[in-house]
Amino acid sequence: MRILGIIASSKLSLVPLDVDYLVVAGGGGGGWAGGGGGAGGYRYFTSQSLNAGTSYALTIGAGGNGGTSGSRGGTEGTASTFSTNSSSGGGGGGGYSNVAADAGGSGGGAPNDPGAGVATGGAGNAGSYSPVEGYAGGNASVGASASAGGGGSSAVGTNGVLGTGGAGGVGTSNSISGSATYYAGGGGGDNAAGGLGGGGAGGAPGSAGTAGTVNTGGGGGGGSGSGANGGNGGSGIIILKYPDAYTATFSGGVTQSTTTSGGYKISQITAAGVSDTVSWS
Numbered sequence: 654m655r656i657l658g659i660i661a662s663s664k665l666s667l668v669p670l671d672v673d674y675l676v677v678a679g680g681g682g683g684g685w686a687g688g689g690g691g692a693g694g695y696r697y698f699t700s701q702s703l704n705a706g707t708s709y710a711l712t713i714g715a716g717g718n719g720g721t722s723g724s725r726g727g728t729e730g731t732a733s734t735f736s737t738n739s740s741s742g743g744g745g746g747g748g749y750s751n752v753a754a755d756a757g758g759s760g761g762g763a764p765n766d767p768g769a770g771v772a773t774g775g776a777g778n779a780g781s782y783s784p785v786e787g788y789a790g791g792n793a794s795v796g797a798s799a800s801a802g803g804g805g806s807s808a809v810g811t812n813g814v815l816g817t818g819g820a821g822g823v824g825t826s827n828s829i830s831g832s833a834t835y836y837a838g839g840g841g842g843d844n845a846a847g848g849l850g851g852g853g854a855g856g857a858p859g860s861a862g863t864a865g866t867v868n869t870g871g872g873g874g875g876g877s878g879s880g881a882n883g884g885n886g887g888s889g890i891i892i893l894k895y896p897d898a899y900t901a902t903f904s905g906g907v908t909q910s911t912t913t914s915g916g917y918k919i920s921q922i923t924a925a926g927v928s929d930t931v932s933w934s
Contacts, residue, residue, distance in 0.1 A: 668896050668899070669702060669896075670702065670703045670704065670705050670895065670896065670899060670933055671700045671701065671702055671703075671896070672700075672701050672702075672703050672893055672894065673697075673698065673699045673700065673701070673829055674697075674698050674701065674735055674829075674891065674892065674893045674894070675695075675696075675697050675698075675827055675829050675890070675891065675892040676694075676696045676697075676698075676733050676734070676735050676738060676739070676740045676889075677693050677695050677696075677714075677733060677837055677869070677870035677889045677890050677891070678693030678714040678730055678732050678733040678739075678740040678741055678742045678743065678758050678870055678889045679693045679714035679715045679716040679717065679730030679731050679732075679733070679742050679743065679886055679887070680692050680693045680717065680730045680742075680743040680803075680837070680840070680851070680852075680865040680871045680872040680873065680886030680888075680889075681693075681716075681727055681728070681729050681742065681743035681744045681745040681755060681757055681759075681761050681803060681840070681872050681886045682716065682717035682719040682727030682730075682745050682746065682872075682884065682886050683719050683720065683727050683745075683761075683840045683853065683855070683862040683872065683873035683874045683875040683876060683883030683884045683886075684719075684725065684726050684727050684746035684747050684748035684749070684752065684754070684761070684764050684800065684875050684876065684883045685720035685721055685722060685724065685725045685727075685749060685876050685881065685882055686748065686764070686765060686766075686800075686875075686876050686877065686878055686879055686880070686881050687720055687725065687726065687727070687746050687747050687748035687749055687752065687754075687762075687764035687800050687842075687876065687883060688746035688747045688748075688754050688761055688762025688763050688764050688765075688774065688790060688791070688800040688801045688802070688803065688810075688840075688842050688875045689746050689761070689762040689790070689800070689801070689803035689839055689841045689842050689845075689847065689853070689855060689862070689875045690717060690719075690730075690743055690744070690745055690761050690762075690803045690839070690840040690853075690872030690874075690875075690883065690884070690886045691743035691744035691745075691746075691754075691755070691759035691760045691762075691775060691787065691790050691803040691804045691810070691839055691840075691872050692758065692759040692804060692805045692822065692824060692837035692838055692840075692848065692850065692851075692865075692870050692872050693714055693716075693733070693740060693741070693742055693743045693757075693758050693787075693837055693870030693871075693872075693887075693889050694732070694733075694739075694740030694741040694742070694743070694757070694778075694782075694787050694806070694837070694870075695740060695786055695787060695806035695824070695836055695870065696738060696739075696740045696782065696786050697829070703933070705899065705933045706933070706934065708930040708932045709735065709930060709931055710735070710736060710927075711734070711735055711891060711907060711922055711925040711929045711930060711931055712732070712733055712734040712925055712926060712927050713888060713891060713922060713923065713925045714730055714731040714740070714742050714870075714889040715730065715888055715889075716730050716743075716865055716867075716870075716885050716886030716887045716889075717730045717731075717743065717745050717873070717885065717886040718886075719861070719862060719864070719873050719876070719883030719884045719885050720746065720752075720876070720882065720883040721883075722882075724748070725748030725750075725752040726745050726746065726747055726752040726753070726754070726761075726764075727746040727748070727755075727761060727873060727875075727886070728745045729742045729743065729745050729755050730742030730743040730757065730889070733870075733889040733890070733891060739780065740780070740786050740870075740889070741757055741758035741779040741780045741786060742757055742758060743758050743759050743787070743839075743870065743872050743886055744756050744757030744758075744759065744761035744775035744776075744777075744779075744790065744804075745757075745761045745775075746761040746790070746800070746803055746840060746842075746872070747761060747762065747764035747772060747774075747775075747790075747800070748764050749764055749766050749879065751764065751766060751772070752764060753775075754773075754774050754790050754801075755775045756775040756776040756779050757775060757777070757779050757787070758777065758779055758780070758786045758787040758837070758870075759777045759786075759787030759788055759790070759804030759822060759839055759872070760774045760777045760787075760788070760789040760804045760810070761775040761790045761803050761804075761872070762774050762775075762791045762793075762800055762802045762803045762804075762810045762813070762819060762821075762875060763790065763791060763800060763801040763813065764800050764875075765793060765797065765798055765799050765800040765813060765818075765842070765843055765875075766798075772792060772793050772794075773789075773792050774790025774792055774803070774809070774810055775789065775790045775804070776789050777789045777790075777804045787806045787822075787837065788805060788806070788807070788810075789804045789809050789810070790803045790804045790809070790810040790839065791803075791809060791810035791811045791812040791822075791842065792812045793813035793814075793842075794812075797814050797815055799816050799817050799819070799843045800818055800819070800842035800843050800875045800877075801813040801819040801842045802818070802819035802820045802821040802822060802839050802840065802841050802842045802845060802847075802848065802852075803821050803822065803839030803840040803841075803848075803852065803872035804821075804839045804872075805821060805822030805823045805824045805825075805838045805850060806824050806825045806836065806838075806850065807823050807824060808822040808823045808848070810822045810839045810842070810848075811842070811845070813842050813843065817845070818841065818842035818844050818845035818875070819841070819842040820842070820845045820848065821838055821840045821841045821845070821846065821848030821853075821871075822838065822839035822848045822852075823835070823838060823839075823848045823850065824836050824837040824839075824848055824849050824850020824851065824852070824870075824871070825837060825850065826849075829892050829919065830892055830921060831912065831914055831919060835849040835851070836850045836851065836869050836870055836890070837850045837851070837869065837870040837871065838850030838852030838869070838871045839852045839872045840852045840854075840855070840862065840865060840871065840872030840873045840875060840884065840886070841853065841854045841855035841862070841874045841875065842874075842875050843855050843856070844857050844858060847863065847865070847871060847872070847874055848871070848872075850869055850871055851865050851866030851869025851870065851871025851887045852865060852866075852871040852872050852874070853866070853871060853872065853874035853884040853887075854874045855875045855876075855877055856874060856876045856881050856884075857877060858877050858878055859877060859878045859880070859881060860876070860877055861883070861884065862874030862875045862876045862877070862881070862883045862884035864884040864885045864886070864887065865885065865886045865887030866887045867888050867923075868887065868889070868890040868923045869887050869890065870886075870887055870888075870889045870890065871886065871887040872886050872887075873885050873886045873887075888923075888924075890922065890923060891922040892919065892920070892921050892922070893919070893920045893922070894919050895918055895920075896916065896917060897913050897916055897917055897918045899918070899933045899934065900933065901918070901931050901932070902931065902934065903920075903922075903931050904928075904929045904930045904931075905929075906924075906925060906926050906928070906929045907922060907925045907929050908922070908923050908924035908925070909921060909922040909923065909925075
């Protein structure tokens with residue numbers, strides 16, 4: 654048994670623990686009679702050298718709440734974190750009347766009653782990362798009677814113009830899970846589509862916005878018209894891809910699934926709190 658243990662340890666020492674990982678934060682909530690929520694920040698890292706036996710922190714960001722008649726604007730999503738790298742929660746969509754959109758990983762879209770002048774969407778890339786984690790929400794002008802889409806991780810939200818709501822900004826396609834999947838799409842404005850990557854659609858006239866898709870970081874859709882709540886933002890996700898010679902051990906609060914393909918294991922973490930960890934052996 655001692656000899657077998659030495660052989661196993663020697664084999665692992667010859668296989669570097671190089672890990673690819675995707676970190677997507679929670680999306681912002683859509684505004685009450687307002688703009689789409691911004692997508693959660695999107696960050697992707699490849700061939701990162703980690704240490705077997707070291708515990709690395711994991712946090713999955715929650716989606717923000719959609720705006721109501723009391724809050725008007727949607728709330729920001731929360732950050733996701735793996736080790737020392739974080740992505741920023743998406744910005745909440747702006748709300749009626751003249752409640753500004755929030756900045757975030759991607760920014761929230763402007764509301765459909767912006768007051769004087771042109772209302773701007775919330776700024777993206779709140780963490781000032783390079784490459785950027787997301788883009789700004791769209792703008793809306795006075796008299797447009799239409800709210801803007803929230804920003805996505807690959808594009809700004811579309812402006813609200815002349816009674817036509819803006820679509821959410823498109824997210825980013827990534828194949829780390831084994832199949833190409835879009836993440837971090839912005840929520841749509843009035844009666845407009847959410848961005849690819851889980852962005853919720855804006856409400857039809859007089860209707861609430863659709864929630865962003867869970868575990869994509871999609872922004873919530875904006876509500877359309879007085880009394881229409883915004884959709885909640887979608888929760889974030891972390892995906893880890895590492896050599897199949899290793900076994901990952903997660904702390905008790907983590908919800909995850911692990912598959913094996915082509916010499917790698919792929920762990921998709923859909924829930925983890927501020928004190929949760931992963932280590933490898």
